[in-house]
Amino acid sequence: MSALLEAIDLVGGYGPVRVLHGLSFDVQPGEVVVILGANGAGKTTTLRALSGLLDDVKGSVKIEGEDVLGLRPDQIVRLGVAHVPQGRGTITDLTVEENLRLGAYVRRDADVQQDIxxxxxxxxxxxxxxxxxxxxxxxxxxxxxxxxxxxxxxxxLVLLDEPSLGLAPLVTRELFTRLGEINRTTGTAMLVVEQNANLALELAHRGYVLETGQIVAGGSASELKSDETVRKAYLGY
Amino acid sequence: MLIAALVAQVDNKFSEFLQFFFLGLGKGAVYATIALALVIIFRVSGMLNFAQGEMAMVSTYVTWGLWTKGLPLVAALILAMVLSFLGGAAIERVVIRPIERKARGNPLPVVIATIGLFLALNGAAPWIWDAEAKQFPYVFGSGSVSIAGASISTQTLGTLAVLVVEVALLWLLFQKTKVGLAMRGVASNSQSSALVGVPVGRMLMLGWGLAAAMGAVAGVLTVSLAFDNSLMAVPLIYAFAAATLGGFDSPVGAVVGGLTVGVVAELSAAYVGFIGEPLRLLPAFVLILVVLLVRPQGLFGKAQVSRV
Amino acid sequence: MTSGDGSVSARNVRARVFKIVGFLVLAVALYELPLQYDRSTVTKFTTVLCYALAALGLNLLTGFNGQISVGHGAFFGIGAYSAALLVSQRGWPAWATIVLGAVLAFVVGLIVGLPALRIRGVYLALVTLALATLFPAVIVRYSDVTGGTQGITLEGKQRLNSPQFARDAGITNSQWRYYIALVVAVVAFILVRNVVKSRVGRALIAIRDNETPAEVLGINVGVYKVLTFGISAMLAGVGGALFTFNNDGVAADVVDIQLSIILLVAVVIGGVATFAGPAIGAFLVVFLESFFPENLRGKAAPVVFGILLILLMMAAPGGILGLVKQQWAKLAQRFSRADQPSHVA
Structure with missing residues (x-):
């Protein structure tokens, strides 16, 4: 059985600026995986590469074993990977309900209103x-x-780019609680990119540490939490 | 006796005014149609299509061609709309999209490309269909109806009716269908729309196709009995004035702006001595300038936060 | 500096020699040109110079300063009509009408440049497009003065004819006009080049590339933009005035929207934000026609130019000069690579 998502040796960036220097990771079905990293480590660029928003990328991205690098974002959504962009990407001119209905754009079934x-x-x-x-x-x-x-x-699989960005601590906590519930009840896998490592590692099963476009550490959430360098760099104690 | 004469004179003046007013309203309905097309393209791709008028002019030639081949007028127009739709979509895909992608936010290349399209279409029409003016009837006949002493042509009334139908159809499309919702999503935030599975490119093609099809309607309704490749040069400026007045992102604004511009142009040509027939464009120019200076978002548009 | 000062200065000298020889060849060619061709071709060469002047102005505005104008035909028209009117109705000497045409176009350019401080990008393109559409209508509206679509024809002494001393030297009227236009164009070219290469020019380019930082650097963006608009319009006006004398008159259909577009075509084809581009473009818009087979003349040119604009925007936004430079750079790179192992990553 293949991984839900597998990235192998991703290299890419924006024009002459290379951001990703060959990183590999995977997400298994139903799993919550977090990618920790400082500002500018390439977290957002990684997610953009996965969902087809980055033109300039090499390596391989597989969704359930199928190669998807080079596909457009809308085609990747159809393969079951949704992306919550950094800054939330609110479609401001649509109402809340229309935003949700647009979210169901790729679906053909009749249960959309029920899901809303x-x-x-x-x-x-x-x-x-x-x-x-x-x-x-x-x-x-x-x-x-x-x-x-x-x-x-x-x-x-949902890709979440810094969901805590700009939110008050209480709101962030609430949000992460909800994310955990959603993962448990629906079995939707999540790949979360976060600066708030404490919360993220509570939510996640596994994690990676990204530094200047490379994976420098990886393991289960508890392993990462007890890792000396991770604690110092990202957990702040 | 005197009073009766006075009343009659005032009455005469009023029905004359009414006549100009309705004439302006009819022309305004055409400007509104072109302005709507401009707004659709602006909303999906954030650009002004300077070739909109010439696209409509070519569509009019196509309609004329089909009609002279023996097709009924309405059938010819519908077929021309379909062809225009395909042509507009193709222009987006083949010409506009690659340039826009390369330009990375610099408006100059896209402006120049639409000017190039303007030039090419304007030059191609007399080449393909020869330079002679083409005879073409009023779609709604040349009869007239008398309202309050003013004689209103059936063409004017028909044009207004067409505008109402267009607005209703567009409203249904954008508010009641999934595709319409997706187009609005792309207009508001194309990246987020792509990330929920909307094929953005296809929506852009759809927007250009729609605009081109509406141009066909506008072109055919602009003709008064004969036309050549200069058909849409002036109406395009009026339509731009209409869209500027209403706001480039506002369909409602396009309609209100179009009707206003039509009436203002007609009344000022009729009543303001120094403007007269040749300077009909002056009010449109002044309108564009003043609105862009004083209220760049137009009457109904949303204020843009300038991106730095 | 790894390659040593000697070879660098040698290369510099070689480049300078190339430049001087090039300029000499060009100067001789430009001088000889009207002597080698018949009258109608010389008149066309002069038209090229008139368009080149206007395109030079447009390029200063759009290419170097980033303000898009689709309406330079109007400024060209202001120069053309003020020359025609002053010489035919007031009996002014030709040189004075050219100067006043330039001043008038400059003033109108300043006036149009003021709203351009607030109206930018595509919207400025829209305003100038509307202006260019309006201009011939104004000419027609005041037909009693301007002659409307009939235009104004210069007669007898109103024309810019070869003076006695030049005639003695065998210079015909059309050649004389060519040389006048050539001198004006060369002076304008040198002026624009010097301005753009100076501190002022760097300010213009900084404004084009990003206005806010330019402002922060203490550049008075408003003054620069309005003045650029004025100077740009002035160059178009001078071109227009010379155009009137070259054709012994002017009419409304000469200064319609097509002219504005043709000027833009000249700039874009030649190469936006280059020095020689406008002249190359002007030459092409005037002469391309004659390369077509007889039965296509007058029909094919707009289509070809339109498609050319689109193709250039797709493949080479830098125009012809951009393409040349690109190829040149590639060649140079290949040679320098052959010379020594490159340290370019």
Whole structure:
């Protein structure tokens, strides 16, 4: 059985600027994997490479054994990988409900409205604001919307780019609790890129450490938590 | 006696005014159609299509060609709309997209490309169909209806009706269909839309196709009995004035702007001595300049935060 | 410096010699040109110079300063009409009408440049396009003065004819006009080149590339942009005035929107933000026509230019000169690689 997602020897960047220097990692079905790393380590670029947003990339990305490098973002969504971009990527001119409906763009089944209601029950704030333009909501609400929108495509794997960015600590904690629940109840695998290592390692099963475009460490969440260098660099104790 | 004469005169003046007003409204409906096409393209790809008028002009030639081959007028127009749709989509895919991708936010290459398209289409039409003016009937006949003493042509009324139908169809498309939702998503945030599975490129082609098809309608309705390749040069400027006034991202603005520009141009040509027939364009130019200076987002558009 | 000062200066000397020889050849060619061709071809050469002047101005504005104008035909027209009117109705001497045409175009350019401080990019293109569409309408509206579509024809002494001393030297009217236009164009070319290579030019380019940092660096963006607009319009106006004298008159259909587009075509084909580009482009827009077979003349040119613009934007946004430079750089790189093992990664 092959991994849900497997990246092998990714090299890439933007024009002359190389950001990724040959990194390899994988995500198994149902797993939450975190990639830790400082600003500029290449975390966002890694996710962009996975979801087809990076033009300039070499190596190999496999989803369930199928090579997907070079596919467009919308084609990758159809293979079951959704991406919550950094800064939440709110489609500001659409209402909350329209954002969610657009999230189901690749689906052909009739249960879309039912699923929207489901996410309203998970994130009640979204239900209260369903007719509002998404751009008018607070940062935390927009993050929840972005996650719900990604999950509307019923993905096997969600890529989450710094979900805690710009959120108050309490809101972040709440958000990570929800993410854990979603993972347990739906079995959706997650690849989370995070600076808040404490929270991320609580959520994750496994993790990698990314430094200047290379994986420098990897292991189970508990191994990483007890690792001296990881603790010093990312956990701050 | 005196009073009766006075009343009659005022009455006369009023029905004359009404006549110009409706004439302007009819022309405004055409400008609104072109402005809507401009708005659709602006919303999906953030650019001004300077070739919109010439695309419509070519569509009009195509309609004329099909009609002279014996097709009924309406059938010819519908077929021309389909062909225009395909042509518009092809232009997006083959010409605009590669240039836009390469330009990385610099507007100059895309502006120049649409000017190139302008030039090529304008030059190609008399080459393909010869330079002679083509006879073409009013789509809605040349009859007229009397309203409050003013005689309103059936063409004017028909054009207004077409605008209403267009707006209704566009509203249905954008508000009630999945594709319409996806197009709005791309217009608002194309990357996020791609990340939920919307094929952005196809939406851009769809937007250009729609705009081109609407151009076919606008072109055919612009013709008064004969046309050549200069058909859309002036209406394009009016349409730009309309879209500027309404806001380049606002379909409602395009309609309101189009009708306003049509009426203002007609009334000022009729009543403001120094403007007269040759300077009809002056109000449009002043409008573009003033709106861009005072309220660049237009009446209904959203204020843009300048990206640094 | 690893390769040693000797070889560098040798290379410099060689480059300088090449340059001087090139300029000499060019100067002789430009001088000989009208003496070798018939009258109508010489008139066309002069037209090239008129367009080149306008394109030089447009390139300064759009290429170096980043303000897009699709309406330079209007400024060309202002120069053309002020020359035609002043000489035919007030009896001014030709040189004075050219100067005043330049001043008028400069002033109108400043006025149009003011709103351009707030209106940018595609929107400026829109405003200038509307201006260019409006201009011939204004000419037609005031037909009683401008002659409308009939235009103004210069008669007898109003024309810019070869003076006695030149005639004695065997210089015909069309040749005389060519030389006048050539002198003006060369002076304008040198001026623009010096401006662009100076501190002012660096400021213009900084503004084009990014306005905010330019402002932070203490460049008075507003003044620079408006002045550039004025100077750019002035060059177009001079081109227009000379155009009137070259053709013994002007008419409304000469200064329509097509002219504005043709000027843009000249700049783009030659090479945006280059010095020689506008002249090369102007030559092509005037002479390309004559390369077509007889039955296509007058029909094919706009189509070819339109498609050429599109293709250039797709493949070589730098225009012809850009392509040449690119190939040149490739060649040079290959040679330098052959010379020594390259340390380029």
């Amino acid at each position: 209601e489901h996410w309203y029950s998970v994130f009640p704030r979204l239900g209260e604001r369903r007719e509002q333009p998404a751009g008018s909501m607070s940062g935390g609400e927009q993050q929840m919307l972005a996650i719900a929108r990604a999950l509307m495509s019923k993905p096997k």
